[in-house]
Amino acid sequence: MELTGSRPEVVVVGLGTMGAAAAYHLASRGVRVLGLDRFTPPHARGEHAGGSRIIRQAYAEGRAYVPLVQRAYELWRQLGDLAGVELMTQTGGLMLGAPDSVHVAGALASAQAHGLEHELLEAKTIRARFPAFTPEDGEIGLYERAAGIIRPEAAISAHLRLAERSGAELRYGAAVTAWEATHDGVTVRVDGDTVTADKLVVCPGPWAADLLRMTGVPVTLESRLQHYWLPSDPFAIGRCPAWIWEPDGDQVGYGVPAFAPPNDLQGAGPGVGAVVKAAFHTGERPADAELGAPSATPDDLNTMTAWLRSRLPALADSSYIESKPCLYTMTPDGDFILGLHPEVPTVAVAAGFSGHGFKFAPVIGEILADLAQTGHTLHNIEQFAPGRFTAKATGP
Incomplete structure (x- = not known):
């Protein structure tokens, strides 16, 4: 299972809320992207069903979220304009x-x-x-x-449609069972086949416990x-x-x-x-x-x-x-899991959004694209470090 003509630079596992946004942002930057999902988003098996999600800036969950949601407001408007769809009311x-x-x-x-x-x-x-x-x-x-409010199903469809328009290859009905780092990138197991790429973005949604491959992460x-x-x-x-x-x-x-x-x-x-x-x-x-x-x-x-x-x-x-x-998909502290994998720097992860993540989707996609391309982002995501739980589990 390979991209037509060349190996992908980045594989995105999961094309729901965050994966769709990541695939779009990567492809819009000219990155060769292969997106994989076991279903065909939007669907009722993820964390985005229901027709509406609230978006707000006065953020009770913590003031550190405010700059991210302010950027999300900008990106939602841009996405709606590009897709020709009203996404935010x-x-x-x-x-x-x-x-x-x-x-x-x-x-x-x-x-x-x-x-x-x-x-x-x-x-x-x-x-x-x-x-x-x-x-x-x-x-x-x-x-x-x-x-x-934001319309989640329409938003995911817009991200995926624009990702394909920008050159991403998106494959549905493709169940990812495992992944691992290699000396020259990553390999991903998909329905018995193997995909290779330089970098990996994992947006597992409800399958976080299995696909994050982070021992001690209590989702x-x-x-x-x-x-x-x-x-x-x-x-x-x-x-x-x-x-x-x-x-x-x-x-x-x-x-x-x-x-x-x-x-x-x-x-x-x-x-x-x-x-x-x-x-x-x-x-x-x-x-x-x-x-x-x-x-x-x-x-x-x-x-x-x-x-x-x-x-x-x-x-x-x-x-x-x-x-x-x-x-x-809940974390003990209610904060996201967002950043580079603590053991595999060629892998970026986004999970554990604890019931308040959808509004951030476009900025999460932007952050994941930054991490996959350069290993860094200008957004402050220290609070969401994936290693914060594993460090506690192995610390003195």
């Missing part, structure tokens, strides 16, 4: 909870550290301004006007359920922002305003112009990469509806459509 974003909750206090810290435009809103102001929400008097919200695979309703007036874009809500002592929920439904949302029926999504960001739902995510049960919907009843009652009372699973 500004809806505003609302982080709700107690003043000292992680998602409010963390978002505020990032906004203040980077001078981001934001507003702090009391509960009564939130109820008046955004009538879908009914926070308790002790809760507040950080509102960020620049936040919005786990979990699933979440995304629930969909037919919208009522309070959930229109302009009246309802994208939101993340961290109630005291309860699960963290999130959702997006009315948007075009995913293509495979069968229960939406013909002619449905928009749906509203809500889901839990936290919770324990183990999943298996080979078997996929477990199906929803009536208890799952009842738990979600009960959570919404006192917070977004109009949504709880709306016409329910169905649920769809998505996968989270």
Whole structure:
């Protein structure tokens, strides 16, 4: 299995969220790229299904993420222009909870550290301004006007289409079973065949535990359920922002305003112009990469509806459509695994995005292209060093 005419300079394993972006950025720089995936992205077996993802700059998960997501905003716009597709829609974003909750206090810290435009809103102001929400008097919200949603399936398709246009060879239905470093590059095992290249980029998604080949890296695979309703007036874009809500002592929920439904949302029926999504960001739902995510049960919907009843009652009372699973590849600290492989400098890895990585896809692709070409990037990715877990496992 070889590229027509010449050996690839870089093989990209996994063409989902991050691999598609990496293949595009490498190919757009004139690099000979071979991309491999066991499925045909976008699909329902990765971490990108569901029709929408939130993008925000006031980043509760840590202020170190802000420069990366700011660059991602630029690259999303460029990608949409090149592909001729609207990928990102500004809806505003609302982080709700107690003043000292992680998602409010963390978002505020990032906004203040980077001078981001934001507003702090009391509960009564939130109820008046955004009538879908009914926070308790002790809760507040950080509102960020620049936040919005991205369409993940369309974004992956755009990256792949532009990668091929730039000369990348992309092969689907090609299951990678192993890889190893050699004296002159890397070899990759694909369905019993061998591919050789100078460099390797591994974007394994749910298969991180097997394909990273990093002993001691404690990634786990979990699933979440995304629930969909037919919208009522309070959930229109302009009246309802994208939101993340961290109630005291309860699960963290999130959702997006009315948007075009995913293509495979069968229960939406013909002619449905928009749906509203809500889901839990936290919770324990183990999943298996080979078997996929477990199906929803009536208890799952009842738990979600009960959570919404006192917070977004109009949504709880709306016409329910169905649920769809998505996968989270988790790290213990919630930070990404991004950088050169700690034992094999000819290999760059991107994994463990812990349920908050999609918004970064184009800048992750840019970083992986930098690493594959030069071994370095100007982006600050020290916090995401792949060796941080293995170093702890082998340290004194």
